[in-house]
Amino acid sequence: xxxxxxxxxxxxxxxxxxxxxxxxxxxxxxxxxxxxxxxxxxxxxxxxxxxxxxxxxxxxxxxxxxxxxxxxxxxxxxxxxxxxxxxx
Amino acid sequence: xxxxxxxxxxxxxxxxxxxxxxxxxxxxxxxxxxxxxxxxxxxxxxxxxxxxxxxxxxxxxxxxxxxxxxxxxxxxxxxxxxxxxxxxxxxxxxxxxxxxxxxxxxxxxxxxxxxxxxxxxxxxxxxxxxx
Numbered sequence: 001x002x003x004x005x006x007x008x009x010x011x012x013x014x015x016x017x018x019x020x021x022x023x024x025x026x027x028x029x030x031x032x033x034x035x036x037x038x039x040x041x042x043x044x045x046x047x048x049x050x051x052x053x054x055x056x057x058x059x060x061x062x063x064x065x066x067x068x069x070x071x072x073x074x075x076x077x078x079x080x081x082x083x084x085x086x087x088x
Numbered sequence: 089x090x091x092x093x094x095x096x097x098x099x100x101x102x103x104x105x106x107x108x109x110x111x112x113x114x115x116x117x118x119x120x121x122x123x124x125x126x127x128x129x130x131x132x133x134x135x136x137x138x139x140x141x142x143x144x145x146x147x148x149x150x151x152x153x154x155x156x157x158x159x160x161x162x163x164x165x166x167x168x169x170x171x172x173x174x175x176x177x178x179x180x181x182x183x184x185x186x187x188x189x190x191x192x193x194x195x196x197x198x199x200x201x202x203x204x205x206x207x208x209x210x211x212x213x214x215x216x217x218x219x
Contacts, residue, residue, distance in 0.1 A: 002214065005116065005158070007141050007158070030143050031143075031144075032141050032142055032143045032144075032158075033141070033142050041141060043141060043143060043158070053215070057217065060219065061219055064219055073218045073219065074219045075217075075218070075219040076139070076141075076160065076216075076217075076218055076219075077215070077216065077217040077218075077219070078113070078116045078160065078211075078213045078215075078216055079213065079214045079215035079216070080116065080211045080212070080213060080214065081212065081214055
């Protein structure tokens with residue numbers, strides 16, 4: 001099990017979350033602010049099976065839109081290993 | 089440095105061949121800090137070139153508002169980040185009112201409680217990507 005922490009712009013939040021949910025990923029959204037994207041941002045926590053990490057990242061890649069400004073990141077992704085996972 | 093941690097960054101306005109090599113982010117730090125310390129702490133971290141995202145949260149013994157900072161960094165920056173957070177997030181003593189034990193009326197008594205500092209967790213990042 002891995003956890004993807006994705007920091008994306010607010011304007012992409014809905015599209016990315018819907019895309020992930022449609023592909024059976026479970027997403028937790030947290031409103032955040034900060035300097036990664038310097039404006040309203042959303043942090044997504046996505047728990048995924050090891051072999052599904054690439055698929056999830058691909059969805060985020062496709063669903064994030066460019067703001068048109070050069071050098072502005074659309075998303076920042078961290079993939080962490082999860083030592084223990086259970087749903088209660 | 090291990091080659092695995094190096095990535096090539098091509099800036100949009102750079103000429104061909106002018107590539108800058110910089111080590112990639114391999115650690116993610118969660119720092120839970122008190123609301124009143126956030127601005128100072130984020131400013132210091134930003135000034136040190138660290139990437140910071142803020143999540144508002146609540147918790148701790150008094151259930152107060154606090155902020156969770158997500159900080160992406162390389163291994164050799166961890167010590168610096170902890171030092172900056174330590175400098176900016178002081179432990180302080182606050183007083184909460186508790187009723188006096190055994191009194192017939194609820195007489196409030198100021199009880200000192202030590203709050204703050206910061207709580208820091210660091211995770212190893214298996215994969216880091218900017219899109």
